[in-house]
Amino acid sequence: MSVVTTVLRHEARNLRRNRGVLFFAAGMFLLTESVLRLTGSAPRALVSLLNVVLLIVPLVSVIYGVISWHAAREFNELLLSQPVKRSSLFAALYLGLVAPLAGAFAVGLLLPLLLHRAITTDVLALLAITLGGGIALALVFGGIALLVGVLVDDRLRGVALALALWLLLTVVYDGGVLLVATTFADYPLERPMLALTLFNPVDLTRALIVMQSDTAAMMGYTGAVMHRYLGSLFGTLAAVSGLLLWTFIPAWAGRRAFERRDF
Amino acid sequence: MLVEPRESVVTGRAAIDTATPLVSVRGLTKSYGKRAVLRGIDLALSRGAVTAIIGPNGAGKTTLNKALLGLVHPDGGTILFDGVDVRGSIAHRARIGYMPQSARFPEDSSARDLLTLLGDLRGTERARDEHLLEAFALDRFLDQPVRALSGGQRQRLNAAAAFLFTPELLLLDEPTAGLDPVASSTLKDHMRSVRDDGRAVVITSHILSELQELADQIVFLHEGRVAFAGTLQALQERTGATSLERAIALLMQSDELRAMRGAVETA
Numbered sequence: 001m002s003v004v005t006t007v008l009r010h011e012a013r014n015l016r017r018n019r020g021v022l023f024f025a026a027g028m029f030l031l032t033e034s035v036l037r038l039t040g041s042a043p044r045a046l047v048s049l050l051n052v053v054l055l056i057v058p059l060v061s062v063i064y065g066v067i068s069w070h071a072a073r074e075f076n077e078l079l080l081s082q083p084v085k086r087s088s089l090f091a092a093l094y095l096g097l098v099a100p101l102a103g104a105f106a107v108g109l110l111l112p113l114l115l116h117r118a119i120t121t122d123v124l125a126l127l128a129i130t131l132g133g134g135i136a137l138a139l140v141f142g143g144i145a146l147l148v149g150v151l152v153d154d155r156l157r158g159v160a161l162a163l164a165l166w167l168l169l170t171v172v173y174d175g176g177v178l179l180v181a182t183t184f185a186d187y188p189l190e191r192p193m194l195a196l197t198l199f200n201p202v203d204l205t206r207a208l209i210v211m212q213s214d215t216a217a218m219m220g221y222t223g224a225v226m227h228r229y230l231g232s233l234f235g236t237l238a239a240v241s242g243l244l245l246w247t248f249i250p251a252w253a254g255r256r257a258f259e260r261r262d263f
Numbered sequence: 264m265l266v267e268p269r270e271s272v273v274t275g276r277a278a279i280d281t282a283t284p285l286v287s288v289r290g291l292t293k294s295y296g297k298r299a300v301l302r303g304i305d306l307a308l309s310r311g312a313v314t315a316i317i318g319p320n321g322a323g324k325t326t327l328n329k330a331l332l333g334l335v336h337p338d339g340g341t342i343l344f345d346g347v348d349v350r351g352s353i354a355h356r357a358r359i360g361y362m363p364q365s366a367r368f369p370e371d372s373s374a375r376d377l378l379t380l381l382g383d384l385r386g387t388e389r390a391r392d393e394h395l396l397e398a399f400a401l402d403r404f405l406d407q408p409v410r411a412l413s414g415g416q417r418q419r420l421n422a423a424a425a426f427l428f429t430p431e432l433l434l435l436d437e438p439t440a441g442l443d444p445v446a447s448s449t450l451k452d453h454m455r456s457v458r459d460d461g462r463a464v465v466i467t468s469h470i471l472s473e474l475q476e477l478a479d480q481i482v483f484l485h486e487g488r489v490a491f492a493g494t495l496q497a498l499q500e501r502t503g504a505t506s507l508e509r510a511i512a513l514l515m516q517s518d519e520l521r522a523m524r525g526a527v528e529t530a
Contacts, residue, residue, distance in 0.1 A: 006383045010376060017371035017408060074367040078424070081332040082384040083357040262295075263334040 007092035021100040028108020042118035058141040065145020070155040098142035102135040133205035143250030150257040201246040291340035302487035313464040315474040318484035360430030366421030370410040475507040
């Protein structure tokens, strides 16, 4: 049995006792259930949940990831003293972190919709994008969490850095883009704006959702730019490719740092 | 400086080759930034012997242990395990049992799950010494989550995890810290039994009386170098002291070590 399978089996056996993940699943369930009851329809509920997905999933993933990394640090040293390759162990730790988070998000989102029999054909595309975007963000920010965990030894400084990165990518970045856009309003900014969107996984997810739900006005400036210039199959493909790349980069950088560092 | 192999040991089962060291360390160096922690360690660890690694804080004991386990990447030198260079190799770790100083296991997992995980990662070739779980009085707690275990129970689980898979080399970092007298005595009995079995034990501890009772070989690290390596008797002859504690104190005040400290401070 491979290292990844062995560690994941161990994680799965202990999932029922993993309070953090259970709490996240319960929170998502309550949120979706409440929004569904308030709005009365699945499309409106999903649109209302979009900003929550864009903020909460990255926040929970990055903070839970850094905290659980530090809680397991000494045990990870014990695992590294076993006959396992560092790259395999990192892959196992990464999947052991993001799979339960992504699963908790999916269950918390889907269960209320299923219970209310609210999943109809007209909502499928928006639901798929919301679900896929949330899972992608869990992968991206789970990767960022492990990268921060590997690079920063001090737990508090690690959590502070993780929070700063979350704030940068979810809030500050969009503000910066808006500032650039207003400052250079007299210049042709389409391409630079597009490039700036590609550099941020949260903006990419937002853009994907905007293109499906036509809620540009609710989704910030970069969302509007994406909708205007990439509201097409090409735009969707570009955003999906960018997001896939983003799921790969932090995990890849984390693995490299994990292989090189001393414990 | 090398640890001389203990005299040939014969157990009830087979003669043990104590002439060929299980682990040979040559010119091992390691720095963290500008701080040199290991400055050219030469060491041989024999089968059928308990080797005590002693030294003041910052002497390089933990770094040396971690280099043997592959947790730390050395800057220079070689480590041979049974004649094979451990650099880039992971197979030798299936033959090592490691007991870290503090046992921080995942709180949600049960002891049984953790031991199963370690066993699965090591593969099933090596036999499990199931009797250990009973000896360390863990059999009653196997299915409880770690968070429900006391500090002593966790440390017993830590010990059991190191001994369970009949390793050829045991690396024990402050192993009796946090253990009650019964568990501590059981652990020492197991260390002797492992040694008599022809396997090697390396123990790091600040409790020198305990080391005097157990160790066949003493390695004294100072400022990242081996300041003394040999039998307890050789150390006593060199310093004229009868207790290990006194012998180490005299060794640290010796001109040789003062000169070593001076050289490090100048560097």
